[in-house]
Amino acid sequence: MTQPDMTDTRATAPVKFPVGPNDTSSVTLLNIPGEVFAVRPAPGSQDALVCMYDFDSARIDGNSITPAWSDVGGVINAYGLSALLAHAKRLAGEIFGSGSSPTPKLERDEESQSPILVLSLNIRRNQRELRHVFLDRYVAETSVPAGSPPPVIEWTYRDSIAAG
Amino acid sequence: MLPDEFLSVAKTLSTQTAPSGEPRYRTITGRCYYAAYLATRDAICVRYGFPPDSYLKHELVCNTLAAVDTDPDVRKLGNLLSTLKLSRRHADYTLKKALDETISDDALVDAAAAIALVDAVKDRLPRIEPAAR
Numbered sequence: 384m385t386q387p388d389m390t391d392t393r394a395t396a397p398v399k400f401p402v403g404p405n406d407t408s409s410v411t412l413l414n415i416p417g418e419v420f421a422v423r424p425a426p427g428s429q430d431a432l433v434c435m436y437d438f439d440s441a442r443i444d445g446n447s448i449t450p451a452w453s454d455v456g457g458v459i460n461a462y463g464l465s466a467l468l469a470h471a472k473r474l475a476g477e478i479f480g481s482g483s484s485p486t487p488k489l490e491r492d493e494e495s496q497s498p499i500l501v502l503s504l505n506i507r508r509n510q511r512e513l514r515h516v517f518l519d520r521y522v523a524e525t526s527v528p529a530g531s532p533p534p535v536i537e538w539t540y541r542d543s544i545a546a547g
Numbered sequence: 548m549l550p551d552e553f554l555s556v557a558k559t560l561s562t563q564t565a566p567s568g569e570p571r572y573r574t575i576t577g578r579c580y581y582a583a584y585l586a587t588r589d590a591i592c593v594r595y596g597f598p599p600d601s602y603l604k605h606e607l608v609c610n611t612l613a614a615v616d617t618d619p620d621v622r623k624l625g626n627l628l629s630t631l632k633l634s635r636r637h638a639d640y641t642l643k644k645a646l647d648e649t650i651s652d653d654a655l656v657d658a659a660a661a662i663a664l665v666d667a668v669k670d671r672l673p674r675i676e677p678a679a680r
Contacts, residue, residue, distance in 0.1 A: 493640055494604075495606045499633070515660065518623055522622040526616040527613070532610065533614045533626070536626060538653060
């Protein structure tokens, strides 16, 4: 999860203070791992509430919490995957030619019900032998930011054949 | 039974005439994923002394291996597993979307590559804790 940029304020000395169970503000603390704190940018200015819950290890009634992704662009930005995607596009262009750019999309895992980030690569059928050339370079030349969902590569072909 | 035996069944299905059509391609695709997943699971269990047939969450295995930036071979294995798993999902659940022979042929190639990689990286596989079923 991307850490909040605590320097992004016009105040010179923002104050960070914890929000506890006895806090009199209208904050409902969830009983899951993580920290909730408030930031006072400057005297007299409004406080900002920052929730840093650990949704990876959190359980509610024993059930894990899964993200509900709906916007693929938001997922890419939130997890810092833009550089990986940009390099994957460059690689696809070099190996398969123009028009073979990976298209990101969201799907859902049937087992865990978690969302999956998919990079769908549409190539010509006669380029199938090059899939592993792409994959070898992709794993060697890109990196997955810590905590990010590794994209799943899907291969589709432009000249589909009918199932026989 | 060894995981490779699923791949053998998939290869046999791919070279014989019956069953035919999409059911055949979907079955090949599914068996290929399980061959690769089970080979990986078994290698992790052996390396870390987990009981045979331990349940390692599929998504966790795929994602953990695919995020190992320091070892391209392990990361490639994770990516192959993830792609096979996605194809298996398509093969078993999305019946309205056509699945042609190309996909099952890709699965055969990818599963064979994954199983070969498992053998090459078996001493470098990360620890993934078994889960309750």
